[in-house]
Amino acid sequence: MNINIxxxxxxxxxxxxxxxxxxxxxxxxxxxxxxxxxxxxxxxxCILMLIPIYVIVIASLTSEASLVADGYQLWPKEFSxxxxxxxxxxGSIVITAYxxxxxxTVAGTALAxxxxxxxxxxxxxxNFKFKGFFTFFAFFTMLFGGGLVAYYMVTRQILQIQNSxxxxxxxxxxxxxxxxxxxxxYKSNVPNEIIESARIDGANEWRTLxxxxxxxxxxxLATVALFSAIGIWNNFFNCLILVDEAKxxxxxxxxxxxxxxxxxxxxxxxxMQGIVNMSQLPSQTFRMAMAVVTVGPIIFAYPFFQRYFIRxxxxxxxxx
Amino acid sequence: MVLPGAIWLLLFSxxxxxxxxxxxxxxxxxxxxxxxxxxxxxxYSLIKSPWVGLDNFRYLTLPTNxxxxxxxxxxxxxxxxxxxxxxxxxxxxxxxxxxxMTNRFLAKLxxxxxxxxxxxxxxxxxxxxxxxxSSKGIINSIIVxxxxxxxxxxxxxLAWPFIFLIANIWRYTxxxxxxxxxxxxxxxxxxxxxxxxDGAGKWKQFTHITLPHLIPVIVLxxxxxxxxxxxSDFDMFYTLPNGAALVKDVTQTLDVFVYNMLRSTTPLGxxxxxxxxxxxxxxxxxxxxNAIVRKTRPEMALF
Numbered sequence: 001m002n003i004n005i006x007x008x009x010x011x012x013x014x015x016x017x018x019x020x021x022x023x024x025x026x027x028x029x030x031x032x033x034x035x036x037x038x039x040x041x042x043x044x045x046c047i048l049m050l051i052p053i054y055v056i057v058i059a060s061l062t063s064e065a066s067l068v069a070d071g072y073q074l075w076p077k078e079f080s081x082x083x084x085x086x087x088x089x090x091g092s093i094v095i096t097a098y099x100x101x102x103x104x105t106v107a108g109t110a111l112a113x114x115x116x117x118x119x120x121x122x123x124x125x126x127n128f129k130f131k132g133f134f135t136f137f138a139f140f141t142m143l144f145g146g147g148l149v150a151y152y153m154v155t156r157q158i159l160q161i162q163n164s165x166x167x168x169x170x171x172x173x174x175x176x177x178x179x180x181x182x183x184x185x186y187k188s189n190v191p192n193e194i195i196e197s198a199r200i201d202g203a204n205e206w207r208t209l210x211x212x213x214x215x216x217x218x219x220x221l222a223t224v225a226l227f228s229a230i231g232i233w234n235n236f237f238n239c240l241i242l243v244d245e246a247k248x249x250x251x252x253x254x255x256x257x258x259x260x261x262x263x264x265x266x267x268x269x270x271x272m273q274g275i276v277n278m279s280q281l282p283s284q285t286f287r288m289a290m291a292v293v294t295v296g297p298i299i300f301a302y303p304f305f306q307r308y309f310i311r312x313x314x315x316x317x318x319x320x
Numbered sequence: 321m322v323l324p325g326a327i328w329l330l331l332f333s334x335x336x337x338x339x340x341x342x343x344x345x346x347x348x349x350x351x352x353x354x355x356x357x358x359x360x361x362x363x364y365s366l367i368k369s370p371w372v373g374l375d376n377f378r379y380l381t382l383p384t385n386x387x388x389x390x391x392x393x394x395x396x397x398x399x400x401x402x403x404x405x406x407x408x409x410x411x412x413x414x415x416x417x418x419x420x421m422t423n424r425f426l427a428k429l430x431x432x433x434x435x436x437x438x439x440x441x442x443x444x445x446x447x448x449x450x451x452x453x454s455s456k457g458i459i460n461s462i463i464v465x466x467x468x469x470x471x472x473x474x475x476x477x478l479a480w481p482f483i484f485l486i487a488n489i490w491r492y493t494x495x496x497x498x499x500x501x502x503x504x505x506x507x508x509x510x511x512x513x514x515x516x517x518d519g520a521g522k523w524k525q526f527t528h529i530t531l532p533h534l535i536p537v538i539v540l541x542x543x544x545x546x547x548x549x550x551x552s553d554f555d556m557f558y559t560l561p562n563g564a565a566l567v568k569d570v571t572q573t574l575d576v577f578v579y580n581m582l583r584s585t586t587p588l589g590x591x592x593x594x595x596x597x598x599x600x601x602x603x604x605x606x607x608x609x610n611a612i613v614r615k616t617r618p619e620m621a622l623f
Contacts, residue, residue, distance in 0.1 A: 028512050030522070035422045042417055043426075046433040049490065052448040053440070055458060059451040071456030119325030134322050139623075141333035143547055144603045147595030148578050149588060150339020151332075157362030159331060174328040209321070234441035236555050241579075256443045256559055259450060291447040299439050302432075 060288035067284055083289035094290060096247060097254040100165060104250065105232045108169030112228035113221050115174045120182035121209055138176040152241055167242035168250050172232050178224045185220035186213065226301070233298045251294045258287050343376055343596035345369040347588040376593035396573040400549045403488050404542065410489060411496035412534060416526065418497070419504050431501070434494030442555040445487055449473065449560055474564035480571050487556060500534055507533050539613060539620045547606035550574055550598040574598055
């Protein structure tokens with residue numbers, strides 16, 4: 001078995017800019033016309049990419065009255081920030097969900113970085129006796145799984161993590177894929193000599209890992225952290241299959257159930273005349289605002305990680 | 321050092337594996353007697369449940385169910401193939417274009433924008449679909465005044481392949497291009513310079529230098545993707561249609577089908593049989609693909 005996902009072969013590359021400087025590529029540069037066409041074309045694509053985000057923001061800012069009268073508009077007749085005011089004044093369900101999601105994202109990300117960082121290091125060292133076995137042990141799970149039903153029964157009946165905060169992050173706290181990426185990252189970015197000299201200076205395995213190796217592997221670990229954080233923040237599945245009690249709902253699950261409720265009620269409004277008073281339904285814009293604020297915090301994580309992540313972009317060629 | 325990760329793998333990945341035998345049993349919950357060695361209800365019941373051979377699979381192919389089963393298999397496989405091909409082409413194209421841009425600041429900005437959707441969860445995308453395509457959605461508020469008949473995506477089967485495709489492109493293209501962009505960055509510039517001197521245009525450079533360098537990455541990712549061909553992006557297929565029953569035929573995939581059976585009163589053996597097919601066929605396909613790759617280009621095989 002010969003899997004190898006290097007995060008860029010030579011260490012110097014991390015300090016090089018990801019794209020070569022203009023001067024270097026003059027000879028290969030596109031003609032000014034071609035470049036202009038490309039820039040405009042991709043610019044248009046970027047604007048298209050932003051449309052869904054625009055849609056959801058504008059929907060959350062539409063006033064309830066204009067929504068009832070004309071539906072959602074590209075540019076509503078009447079704006080209103082009421083939804084946000086309402087969201088932050090009331091909203092115990094949002095606050096609980098927020099709290100749950102923040103705790104599980106932080107805990108899950110920390111666990112992922114630690115477990116992946118620990119697991120991958122021995123696999124990167126040639127003198128680890130069980131290297132082959134543990135590589136296969138992780139890799140095999142990428143190829144074969146017990147299936148949803150078995151997973152559901154095991155997590156609920158044997159591990160019994162349902163209806164707890166653990167359910168929201170423990171199943172996402174480790175990933176064989178990132179183990180393989182990190183293994184290669186250690187291999188290619190932490191020179192053997194450094195590890196050996198730490199050894200000679202009397203550092204044991206643990207000290208070498210935490211004080212010498214991990215600091216050198218920060219870009220790789222930060223990439224693992226970023227992807228785990230996004231994964232857990234946006235996770236819906238764990239909550240769907242493992243949580244039945246509202247006090248452990250995650251943010252994504254909470255906003256999903258609310259969307260589900262409005263759609264059902266609105267579409268069946270005619271059949272339910274007299275049963276449900278439509279004017280008493282929680283406001284639709286309120287729900288849109290809820291969706292907007294779930295995106296917020298995780299996007300703020302991006303610039304924080306970007307420094308490393310742009311380097312992490314050099315996740316080099318996967319070599320088969 | 322490998323211990324925490326190994327325990328996690330043991331609990332969350334290896335422990336469920338023997339559970340695949342549920343597909344060949346009629347799972348009945350029995351309380352283990354006090355003197356039993358195994359006190360866990362699930363394990364005890366699993367062992368005690370009677371073997372029924374292929375009965376669970378037969379249920380999925382009964383005349384009343386065969387249409388549904390085939391429809392969900394078709395949806396799963398076709399959507400996966402579509403996403404594989406379109407995702408690959410667009411991600412590579414985006415990586416090449418970003419790399420060729422002369423203005424480095426804009427290139428970085430563009431790439432960040434393309435990556436941005438990856439931060440947005442499928443549930444928020446479900447809200448966007450609702451705000452755009454529901455009966456009171458933005459699309460209707462634009463096309464109805466122009467004289468078109470209003471559309472409502474939750475009742476429109478034809479719309480869903482496009483919604484899923486666009487949503488998939490939107491969320492994953494930027495993320496998918498990262499690995500190709502990184503690979504292209506690693507290619508020796510001198511190769512291109514030599515090619516340019518020999519008179520190769522941009523297209524020739526792409527087919528003769530860039531593409532051959534990308535092939536190993538592409539092959540690896542596609543082998544892994546083939547193994548997941550019976551799986552699906554559960555969150556997307558489950559949340560975007562929002563449970564709309566009228567479009568079930570074009571939106572439901574095996575994953576969602578298994579989940580829905582799991583959560584209904586259907587005997588557990590049935591969803592277990594469907595899940596078994598997913599695991600085993602996926603595994604076999606990955607072995608076959610890898611064997612083919614191994615035959616033709618041994619250095620690119622996964623194992």
